[in-house]
Amino acid sequence: MNNNQSIRVFAPATVANVACGFDVLGFAIEQPGDEVILRPNKEGKVIVKQITGDGGKLSLDPTQNTAGVSILKMLEALSSNQGFDIELHKKIGLGSGLGSSASSSVAAAYALNILLGNPFKTNELLPFTMEAERIACGSAHADNVAPSLMGGFVLIRSYAPLDVVRIPHPEGLHCTVIHPSIELRTEDSRKALPQMIELKKAVKQWGNIGGLISGLFMNDFSLIGKSLEDIIAEPYRAKLIPGFYEMKNAAMEASALGCSISGSGPSVFALCKDEKTAIESGRKMKEIMDQMGIASNIYTSPINHSGPQIRE
Amino acid sequence: MNNNQSIRVFAPATVANVACGFDVLGFAIEQPGDEVILRPNKEGKVIVKQITGDGGKLSLDPTQNTAGVSILKMLEALSSNQGFDIELHKKIGLGSGLGSSASSSVAAAYALNILLGNPFKTNELLPFTMEAERIACGSAHADNVAPSLMGGFVLIRSYAPLDVVRIPHPEGLHCTVIHPSIELRTEDSRKALPQMIELKKAVKQWGNIGGLISGLFMNDFSLIGKSLEDIIAEPYRAKLIPGFYEMKNAAMEASALGCSISGSGPSVFALCKDEKTAIESGRKMKEIMDQMGIASNIYTSPINHSGPQIRE
Numbered sequence: 001m002n003n004n005q006s007i008r009v010f011a012p013a014t015v016a017n018v019a020c021g022f023d024v025l026g027f028a029i030e031q032p033g034d035e036v037i038l039r040p041n042k043e044g045k046v047i048v049k050q051i052t053g054d055g056g057k058l059s060l061d062p063t064q065n066t067a068g069v070s071i072l073k074m075l076e077a078l079s080s081n082q083g084f085d086i087e088l089h090k091k092i093g094l095g096s097g098l099g100s101s102a103s104s105s106v107a108a109a110y111a112l113n114i115l116l117g118n119p120f121k122t123n124e125l126l127p128f129t130m131e132a133e134r135i136a137c138g139s140a141h142a143d144n145v146a147p148s149l150m151g152g153f154v155l156i157r158s159y160a161p162l163d164v165v166r167i168p169h170p171e172g173l174h175c176t177v178i179h180p181s182i183e184l185r186t187e188d189s190r191k192a193l194p195q196m197i198e199l200k201k202a203v204k205q206w207g208n209i210g211g212l213i214s215g216l217f218m219n220d221f222s223l224i225g226k227s228l229e230d231i232i233a234e235p236y237r238a239k240l241i242p243g244f245y246e247m248k249n250a251a252m253e254a255s256a257l258g259c260s261i262s263g264s265g266p267s268v269f270a271l272c273k274d275e276k277t278a279i280e281s282g283r284k285m286k287e288i289m290d291q292m293g294i295a296s297n298i299y300t301s302p303i304n305h306s307g308p309q310i311r312e
Numbered sequence: 313m314n315n316n317q318s319i320r321v322f323a324p325a326t327v328a329n330v331a332c333g334f335d336v337l338g339f340a341i342e343q344p345g346d347e348v349i350l351r352p353n354k355e356g357k358v359i360v361k362q363i364t365g366d367g368g369k370l371s372l373d374p375t376q377n378t379a380g381v382s383i384l385k386m387l388e389a390l391s392s393n394q395g396f397d398i399e400l401h402k403k404i405g406l407g408s409g410l411g412s413s414a415s416s417s418v419a420a421a422y423a424l425n426i427l428l429g430n431p432f433k434t435n436e437l438l439p440f441t442m443e444a445e446r447i448a449c450g451s452a453h454a455d456n457v458a459p460s461l462m463g464g465f466v467l468i469r470s471y472a473p474l475d476v477v478r479i480p481h482p483e484g485l486h487c488t489v490i491h492p493s494i495e496l497r498t499e500d501s502r503k504a505l506p507q508m509i510e511l512k513k514a515v516k517q518w519g520n521i522g523g524l525i526s527g528l529f530m531n532d533f534s535l536i537g538k539s540l541e542d543i544i545a546e547p548y549r550a551k552l553i554p555g556f557y558e559m560k561n562a563a564m565e566a567s568a569l570g571c572s573i574s575g576s577g578p579s580v581f582a583l584c585k586d587e588k589t590a591i592e593s594g595r596k597m598k599e600i601m602d603q604m605g606i607a608s609n610i611y612t613s614p615i616n617h618s619g620p621q622i623r624e
Contacts, residue, residue: 024519157523157539158516165526165535195511199544202514204470207336209518210525211469214477217529223477227469232511 006039007115011107011308012151013092013299014099015175015269016143019228019260020208026099026143027153029175030301034100035311036067036107037087038115044083046071053090062086066101066132067108073128074112078119084112093297095183097263099144101136105129106148110308122307125149126162138187144263151307153216170219172274174302176256176282178247179267181295184240189264192236205232221257221273228258228271241266243292250284259285275300318351319427323419323620324463325404325611326411327487327581328455331540331572332520338411338455339465341487342613346412347623348379348419349399350427356395358383365402374398378413378444379420385440386424390431396424405609407495409575411456413448417441418460422620434619437461438474450499456575463619465528482531484586486614488568488594490559491579493607496552501576504548517544533569533585540570540583553578555600562596587612 012033016026041047046062062068067088075082086108092100109125109132129145146154146164153167208227215223238244241261247268251259255277256270268285272278282298289296324345328338353359358374374380379400387394398420404412421437441457458466458476465479520539527535550556553573559580563571567589568582580597584590594610601608 021518021522023515024522155519155522155526157519157526157535159519163523163538165523167526193511196508197511197514199505199507199509202509202517202544203335205514206333206518206521207467207469207471209522210333210336210467211475211477213522213525214467214469214479214529217526223469226475232514 007111008037008311009107009111010035010311011103011148012304014144014147016263019230022233024156026147028147028151028304030304032091034103035089038111039085041083041085047085049085051088066105066136069132069135070105070109070128071112073131096179097265097267102144102148105132151305167216169216174272174275174278176278176300177269178285179297182266184266225257230260243288246288247285251281254281254284256281319423320349320623321419321423322347322623323415323460324616326456326459328575331542334545336468338459340459340463340616342616344403346415347401350423351397353395353397359397361397363400378417378448381444381447382417382421382440383424385443408491409577409579414456414460417444463617479528481528486584486587486590488590488612489581490597491609494578496578537569542572555604558600559597563593566593566596568593
């Protein structure tokens, strides 16, 4: 390793749950994404030098910061006592439901792996980034870190043992996401959910996840659209998002295939068969937020296939 | 229609649930299957003339017999007052968990449709056969009738509206089913299940159904095997099947991909990557039943693709 070398890595935001795939499905989008600049230091410690874009909310303590945790866990696994300076540039809103914490930890892990000469395969970085998620939201979930790290659509088939499956999707599939400027803490949003659910509702949900995955494999936009239904989490979490059903109706009227809550919200995503429909769905959702006097950002893109990327 | 014409139709037995796909997945096997002989009569009524293979247990009243019900429902839909004589030859054990009632209703519906000159497309027969299931087991479930009618692997994505999806599978995939000679009533087996389940168990189950469907599309035997896990119904229903876990262990030791309860039991199925493994898995399961002094039948075949067939 060249001791003066530094690296800047971008890792994409992600849409987890994807309506019917609560805790097991996610996909990456092109923008936004966090950036991490990692540089070896001589202090033999992991130091968070700078964080931008977080409004001062994130801790500079590396054990309390997802970028720091994934790096600490990797060094621990390698029994390494090397030190690194971290600069973290947040582009994804905190508590947005777009996998903000996941993106930081993925960018950091990917960057460190390259600086160390790739001791891990990309998918072997997943457990470290999941540990970072545990710090951020209380559980080591993988439905944001896996798609941010691997790109594309990802199914978390199992957590113990960890088993992730990359799912194909039809060309043309686009996503539009609206991030209203309200903050929801993932923990609060998880608490809104019941611990027990009706078996018959679970059956309906697993019919839909079967349908969504089949539709993605078969390039069947109609089947994808019909399957994008969430009767488990959305009814509870929608109450925490002002104007959710109005936005959903607006997206569906603009011919989106389906529309639901991104992760634990408040961002709302719509999947669409092409870019034009995605742009129009986003515009219609933004109109609702504008009418309600809530500022919002719109991100429209194809599904992101590359995952993390080195930036100059 | 030639008024003297009669037709004999075979419809295959089916394995419903398929471990993780409770109430939404099923597939057809080559053997056994019920046969219906249908013949126009001059009485203008639907008459069940003869039933064999049921040990005298099934009703000759066409409104209480699944073959009769699907025919009555079809004639009603067509506002027809034609009469038909039904001969029903049961080859699938009653209460076996192999879709015995479904097979009879599918054979009858398929036969009538041909005699009437195909007023319905094959998949349009599904609602009539589901009505027959309501008579047989108290709910209009589709996870036996759909694969018996359509052949192959079938996902019931949704019941309202009804939406079924045919899923491909790897060549070579074989199934072995053991039917121990104990009778379980579907209704009793359904009552063994709780109405509420833990959300975290549901999440595990829908990870597996996503994995199973992905594995079927990707011809990935390993992924299929890992996904063939049922933490919802199997733990409750296994108690009703003597020697279940011993049979499952025996099949897994014989390199089956997975093994679980067929439908609501007592039949037990194992999916295998080839015929040889399927035969060996079946032999090992039968050994367990033999040791326990329980008579049993074994059926081993590839997945059935043809669904109902006309027999001479």
